[in-house]
Amino acid sequence: MCTFVDMSPKSSASLKGGTNPKISEATVSRLPAYFRALSQLADAQQIRVSSEELAALTGVSSAMLRKDLSHLGSYGTRGVGYDVEFLRYQISREMGLNHDWSVVIVGVGNLGRALAHYGGFGSRGFRVVALVDADQTLIGTKVKCGAEGKTVELLVHALSDLEEVIKETNARLGVVATPEQSAQAVCDRLVKAGIRSVLNFAPVYLTVPEGVDVRKVDLASELQILAFHEQRKAV
Amino acid sequence: MCTFVDMSPKSSASLKGGTNPKISEATVSRLPAYFRALSQLADAQQIRVSSEELAALTGVSSAMLRKDLSHLGSYGTRGVGYDVEFLRYQISREMGLNHDWSVVIVGVGNLGRALAHYGGFGSRGFRVVALVDADQTLIGTKVKCGAEGKTVELLVHALSDLEEVIKETNARLGVVATPEQSAQAVCDRLVKAGIRSVLNFAPVYLTVPEGVDVRKVDLASELQILAFHEQRKAV
DNA sequence: GACGATTTGTGCTTTTTTGCACAAATGTGT
DNA sequence: ACACATTTGTGCAAAAAAGCACAAATCGTC
Numbered sequence: 014m015c016t017f018v019d020m021s022p023k024s025s026a027s028l029k030g031g032t033n034p035k036i037s038e039a040t041v042s043r044l045p046a047y048f049r050a051l052s053q054l055a056d057a058q059q060i061r062v063s064s065e066e067l068a069a070l071t072g073v074s075s076a077m078l079r080k081d082l083s084h085l086g087s088y089g090t091r092g093v094g095y096d097v098e099f100l101r102y103q104i105s106r107e108m109g110l111n112h113d114w115s116v117v118i119v120g121v122g123n124l125g126r127a128l129a130h131y132g133g134f135g136s137r138g139f140r141v142v143a144l145v146d147a148d149q150t151l152i153g154t155k156v157k158c159g160a161e162g163k164t165v166e167l168l169v170h171a172l173s174d175l176e177e178v179i180k181e182t183n184a185r186l187g188v189v190a191t192p193e194q195s196a197q198a199v200c201d202r203l204v205k206a207g208i209r210s211v212l213n214f215a216p217v218y219l220t221v222p223e224g225v226d227v228r229k230v231d232l233a234s235e236l237q238i239l240a241f242h243e244q245r246k247a248v
Numbered sequence: 249m250c251t252f253v254d255m256s257p258k259s260s261a262s263l264k265g266g267t268n269p270k271i272s273e274a275t276v277s278r279l280p281a282y283f284r285a286l287s288q289l290a291d292a293q294q295i296r297v298s299s300e301e302l303a304a305l306t307g308v309s310s311a312m313l314r315k316d317l318s319h320l321g322s323y324g325t326r327g328v329g330y331d332v333e334f335l336r337y338q339i340s341r342e343m344g345l346n347h348d349w350s351v352v353i354v355g356v357g358n359l360g361r362a363l364a365h366y367g368g369f370g371s372r373g374f375r376v377v378a379l380v381d382a383d384q385t386l387i388g389t390k391v392k393c394g395a396e397g398k399t400v401e402l403l404v405h406a407l408s409d410l411e412e413v414i415k416e417t418n419a420r421l422g423v424v425a426t427p428e429q430s431a432q433a434v435c436d437r438l439v440k441a442g443i444r445s446v447l448n449f450a451p452v453y454l455t456v457p458e459g460v461d462v463r464k465v466d467l468a469s470e471l472q473i474l475a476f477h478e479q480r481k482a483v
Numbered sequence: 484g485a486c487g488a489t490t491t492g493t494g495c496t497t498t499t500t501t502g503c504a505c506a507a508a509t510g511t512g513t
Numbered sequence: 514a515c516a517c518a519t520t521t522g523t524g525c526a527a528a529a530a531a532g533c534a535c536a537a538a539t540c541g542t543c
Contacts, residue, residue: 039530041476045469049451063490072453075490076532083492091491092539108472109479116471127362133451133468138475186474209481210474212467216284216368218307226477228470232447233368234280235463236351237343239421239445240373241276242461244344246444274500298520310520311502318522326521327509 036107040081044104046071047078049137051101063094110138117143117184117208119199120191121151121169124214128190129167132160142182147172147195172199176206189213200227271342275316279339281306282313284372286336298329345373350418352378352443354434355425356386356404359449363425364402367395377417382407382430407434411441424448435462 050070054062064082068075082088082095088103089095105111116134118125121144129141141158144167155166170178178184187203189196189211196215203211204225213219213229221227285305289297299317303310317323317335320342324330340346351369353360356379364376376393379402390401405413413419422443424431431450438446439460448454448464456462 037529041473042469044476045466045472046453048472049468050453065490070453074532076534077530079491080493080531087492089491090539091537092489092541094490108476110472110475114471114475114478123362123365127358128467130358131467133466134471137468137472139468139471185478186471210478212470212474218281218285218305224481226474228474230465230467230470231280232363232366232465233284233372233374234277235447235465236349236369236374236421237280237283237345237372238276239447239461239463240345240349241279241343243349243420243445246459272499300520309502311504312500314521315501315523322522324521325509326507327511327519329520 036084040084043071043073043077043081044108046073047081048101048104048108048110051097051104052136054097055101059097061094062097062100064089067095105138108138112138113140114138114186115140115142115182115184116186116188117141117145117179117182117203118188118190119145119172119175119203120189120214121146121148121156122190122192125188125190126156128188128214129156129158130160132162135159135162139186141167142184143167143178144169145172145175145178146170147191175199175202179203179206179208184208185210187211189215189219191215193217271319275319278306278308278312278316279343281308282316283336283339283343283345286332286339287371289332290336294332296329297332297335299324302330340373343373348373348375349421350375350377351421351423352376352380352414352417352419352438353423353425354380354407354410354438355423355427355449356381356383356391357425357427360423360425361391363423363449364391364393365395367397370394370397374421376402377419378402378413379404380407380410380413381405382426410434410437414438414441414443419443420445422446424450424454426450428452 047067050067051062064075064079068078071078082100085103085107088100116139118128118141121129125144129144134141144156146152146169151169152171154169156169158165158167185208187208187210189199191199193215196213196217197219200211200213200219200221204221209225211219211221211225211227213227216231216233219227282302285302299310299314303313306313320338323335323338351374353363353376356364360379364379369376379391381387381404386404387406389404391404393400393402420443422438422445424434424446426434428450431448431452432454435446435448435454435456439456444460446454446456446460446462448462451466451468454462
C-alpha cells in the first residue's frame with residue numbers, strides 16, 4: 014500500500030538498501046515496540062524524535078535504542094534526532110510490514126474470537142483471512158473480524174478443510190488457539206500445508222521441523238513469573 | 249491448600265529450604281514451562297523423568313534444564329533422574345504457586361472475557377476474583393469465569409470502584425485488558441490501590457514506580473517478529 | 484565562518500546467558 | 514564387593530546482550 018519512493022530528508026545518504034544480513038534476536042524483539050511508538054508519534058503529528066524520547070516511550074535505555082537502530086542503518090541525524098515518519102517506514106520495511114500478512118486462526122473459542130476482534134492487527138500489517146475450528150456447532154457460523162473501522166464477517170471453516178483454506182487465502186501466518194490436546198496435531202497440519210510461522214497460544218511446546226518458527230504466548234506463564242517476583246517482595 | 253510435609257524420596261537430603269537468594273531472570277522465565285510439563289507427566293502417572301526427556305518436552309537443552317534446576321536445589325538423583333511429583337512441588341513452592349493468587353482483570357472486552365474464561369488459570373495457581381470495566385452497559389452484568397470444572401459468575405464492577413474492589417477481594421495481581429488509551433491511567437490506579445504486579449495486554453509501555461513489576465503481552469508484536477523472520481526466509 | 488549546544492553512532496567493557504565436557508553419585512548385575 | 518552403565522550437577526569457555534563513554538556530525542547563532 015505504501016508507495017514511498019523517497020521520503021528521506023537526505024535522499025543521497027548511504028542507506029543500506031534491502032534487508033540486513035544479521036540483526037540480533039534481542040533487537041528484533043524490540044523493533045515492534047519502536048514501530049508502535051513511532052506510529053503513535055506520527056498520529057500525533059510529531060515530526061522528529063530523539064533517542065532519549067523514543068527510549069522513554071518504549072522502556073529501553075537510549076543507548077540500547079540507538080544501537081538497535083544502528084543495525085538497520087544510519088537513519089538519524091546527529092544533533093537533531095530521527096524523522097518520525099522516515100524511521101517508522103524504515104522499520105516497517107525491515108520487518109516486512111509494508112505489505113499485509115495473511116493470518117489464519119485455528120480455534121475459534123473465546124481466545125480465538127478475541128484475537129479475531131483484536132483491532133491492533135489491521136493497523137499493524139496483518140489481516141485475519143480465515144477462521145478454522147473443529148467444533149461442528151461453530152462451523153458455518155460467521156464471526157466479526159477486526160475492530161471499529163472496517164470489520165469483516167468471516168465464515169468459520171471446518172478443520173478438515175484447513176489445507177484448502179490456507180491455499181485459497183494464501184495465508185502465511187498460523188495462529189494456534191486450540192485446546193492444549195489438539196495443538197500439536199493442528200500445528201503439524203499447518204506446517205504440512207506450507208505455514209512456516211506459527212503463533213501458539215496453547216500451553217504446550219510445539220515440535221516443528223527445521224525452518225519453521227514458533228512463538229509462544231502463555232498467559233499462565235506470565236502470571237507465574239509475576240507471582241514469583243511478587244513472592245520475593247513479601248520477604 | 250497443599251500441605252506437603254515430606255514427599256521427598258530422600259527426606260534427610262540437604263534441601264535448601266525457603267526461597268533462594270538469586271535465580272537468574274532467564275531461569276525464572278523457563279520455570280513455568282517446566283512446571284507445566286511436570287504437571288502433564290504427573291497427570292499421566294509418570295513417576296520419574298530424566299533431564300533429557302523434560303528438556304525435550306519444554307524445548308530447551310538438557311544441560312540448560314539441569315543448570316536451571318540446580319539453582320533451586322539438588323532435587324535429582326544421579327543415574328536415575330527426577331521424581332516428577334517432588335520436582336513439580338519444589339518448583340511450585342519456589343514460584344509461590346502452593347497457594348492461590350487473586351487476580352483482578354480490568355477491561356471486560358473480548359480479550360478480558362477470554363482471559364476470564366481461560367481454564368489454565370485455576371489449575372496453575374490463579375483465581376480471577378474481580379472484573380472491572382468503565383463501560384456503563386457492562387457494569388452490573390455477570391460474566392462466567394473459569395473453564396469447565398468449576399465456573400463462577402462474577403459481577404462486573406465499575407471502574408470507579410476499583411480501589412474498593414481490590415481491597416475487598418485482596419487481589420495481588422492486576423491484568424490490564426483495556427484499550428491503549430486508558431491503560432496507563434488504569435495502571436496508575438492499580439498501583440495506587442496497592443497492586444505491585446501487573447500483566448499488560450494493551451499495546452503501550454506502562455510507566456510504574458520502582459518496586460512494581462509489569463509484564464507485557466503484545467499479540468501484534470509477536471506476529472511482527474514472526475513476519476520479520478518469515479520475510480527473511482523468502483530471500 | 485567559527486563556536487557552542489545537541490544528539491547520534493560506535494568501540495570497548497561488563498554482565499548475562501548459553502553450551503560443553505566431565506567428575507561425582509547412584510543403581511544394577513554378577 | 515566390584516565393575517559398569519546411567520544421569521545429575523557443575524566448573525569453565527564461548528557467545529550474546531547490555532551499558533558506558535566519547536568522538537563525530539549537525540544545527541542555530543553571532
